[in-house]
Amino acid sequence: MEHIYDTIIIGGGPAGLSAGLYAARSKMDTLIIERAAFGGQVATTNEIDNYPGSIENCTGATLSVRMKEQAAEFGALFVSEEVVEVELEGDIKVVKCMRETYKAKTIIITTGAYPRLGGFKNEVELRGKGISYCATCDADFYEGLDIAVLGGGDSAISEAIYLTKFGETVTVIHRRDELRAAKSLQEKAFNNPKIKFIWDTVVEEAKGENGLEGLVLKNIKTGKVSDLKTDGCFVFVGYLPVSELYKGKITMTSRGDIITDEEMKTNIPGVFVAGDIREKLLRQVITAAADGAIAATAAEHYIENKFS
Template sequence: MSKEIKEKELIIIGGGPAGLTAAIYATRAKLNMLLLEDQILGGQVRNSYTIENYPGFKKVSGSELADLMQQQAEELGAEIDEFDMVERVDFSGDVKIVETNNYIYKTDTVIISTGATPRKLPIPNEEKFSGKGIHYCAVCDGAMYDGKIIGVVGGGNSALEEALFLTKFASKVYMIRRYDYFKGEKATIEEVMNHPKIEVLFNKDLVNVEGNNFMEKAIIKDSIDGTEEEMPMDAVFGFIGTEPKTDHFKGQIDLTDGKYIKTDESMRTNVKGVFAAGDVREKEFRQITTAVADGTIAALQAEKVIVERKKNQK
């Protein structure tokens, strides 16, 4: 059966903070818009146990903040379709095509806010022990390891914050850091360094994990002298960066070598009418606040394109 064709002025692909913010602004501008999300609304922010750097909230959980953003967008009248996956896009014409499992959408403008996913640990047994000792979301899986020994790989804010969260469950948390410094906020680094349950392993690199059905030990390599040692460990949580979700857009818009979307400061891609916002685009800082700012700008710029097109059609 052929799919039903629907026409929109704006399609937002991705429902994290950037996409939800764009939906809020687009709805307030009375645009005929639709937000598509193939998973749960809120994006990676839902995996944050505690957020303490979002203006207006001294402390808020990621799931609570995501729920508030979603509620605000929906109460304003934003049209949101969850769990309808995008199959293909075609940005070659003035009218853009976004095809999902259920519909074919024709739209004047598109905002891509698909975000990014955690980068997998580059070790031989990653796939074998995925979900059986190797994880990438402390909020999702940390409670599985109550009273256990946990390793955290990474050196940025995400790794530091997740290590602190995991102390709620673990008897011991090892921070495995291949360099002799962290890249996070000073206050968070100090909290990690002074926590009685956390031991920091500077100049150490995780090279593999081993076990039977579940992970039982980690193989740690000294990044200076190359020596290796085995350490009893029940789980390892990786926070070594992210990979953008841009597979559908390859060949349609310009991407960097790292597969992030190239934009200018107005969130414009190289294709008129197509914008990108949030973690999916190439930029220096990836925070909730920067994603919200991106979504704001992208929606306002999309509105300009739509207004200009309406004037030219008269």
Template sequence: MNDVIIIGGGPAGYTAALYSSRAQLDTLVIEKMFSGGQMATADVMENYPGFEEPIGGSDLALRMEKQARKFGTVVLNDEVLELDLDSHIKKVKTKNNTFESKTIILCMGASPKMLGLPNEEKLRGSGVSYCAVCDGAFFRGKTVAVVGGGDTAAEDALYLARFCPKIYIIHRRDAMRATKLLQNELCCNKKIEFLWDSVVEEIEGKFGVEGLKIKNVKTGKLNSISVDGLFVAIGLNPNTSLVKNKVELNKDGYVITDDRMRTNIPGVFAAGDLREKYLRQIITAAADGASAAYTAEQYINENMKYFK
């Protein structure tokens, strides 16, 4: 039986693993895909403390994993299918095994939101993308559009400017929400054109993206632009389907915790982007992970009688 099972190998998960392993707790991280989660899709990060020079998200993810492993964390690539959280000893069922643990830390993160347009899913991977770092190089020399107004949209546009001669930024408001530093970089880049007060009404193309129909939300006027790719950066949906109807969620599906990362179920904690909170950044996910691990250790010490 494990002391701690952490579901998800992003910055929250690996920080929790580091803290719990260093506390001499038997720690297992289960990650169904690759280390880093959303962090691994960031090409360059300049705001993570301790790195004077920019660092890539995948590089930082691998460093976090390596550090956690150094202190004894076991990492398993598998998909969690079901959780039994009703007793003191929790059960985690994966595709290949069933594990028991004294505590669970939920770190499944969040996934990009979709626009919800009829042709969107059909053209996903054929011109529609949710990760500029993953797919940007495929659009070298082509015209693309980015939908969104936050930091991710700004970073995506700047990254795509390395490959593409023309990038449209489509935003439903008349100003970006991105940080001033990013906004300044966008405005200085002659490859980038803003389409303010606008939304995508239709993605045109049968076998690949050929163009977009754009609607001005203030005037109602429709316009068409020719693009070869569409990058969607409009926010996140929490990956909480695994714990729906088990752990208390807010109206948007995020896990509700207190400031010690405790959910409504004793012995179950949550950290990172899937948690209800104000700011979702790598550093806040890491902070959540540290708090969750520390609280999990306290919980184990206080409930030893149930684990004998």
């Protein structure tokens, strides 16, 4: 007789691990499927200082490990697999992976988002050769060198501050004349002598053959074009949802964010969504974890009403 889980959680970041913890703790037969490293984006974050109750000097990696341990302690199972197709309609949902096919009464989608490209010439060609999207992953390659950071939100500024531990200088390039990051982050950045700012400016081109040698900049107000010599460029201009697999099967925005209500319910009964992949105001570890807890609880109530 084939096994049918109470819930299958697709994605092993904070939303998925939180959902797994709450589902397994409620005695639901729970499977979490993750194609890469458990922890998602937060696993590559050096410092977590805005997650309530986190230990001093908490890192994304340590927090992710503990989240997974907690879910496992209550009985959640884990599979490292690539999901290739889903069947969301009907009482029993089907999740087809590269190696196995799994079935469940409910699905919780927590596949998150991925970095948006800066959109300048030679960006793709020099990716991994001076162009990066993860400071924690690549910062140590730029010890004592000049670094540029593209963006003005929380991610850009927090990563710029982190990069000052490695680089000789960190130049933040922002298309506006003020930052969008939290005021506390702005204050830290403005007070850091290693950080410089170039306002009202976009990157037009990355220069270099076998590695990044500099950037061509354009001031969007004056039209002036200039060169910036830099050894590395970290791009933090937002994220796009990992939702391609669900297009045409579930209601989402034109951008690809899946639409839910406050109970994480989608337009398909028995299918819930949590974390950065859903349409929401704030994309942080704390909101992803909250989404996951709500989704698991809503899934439990759905099963009680549907299958009891």
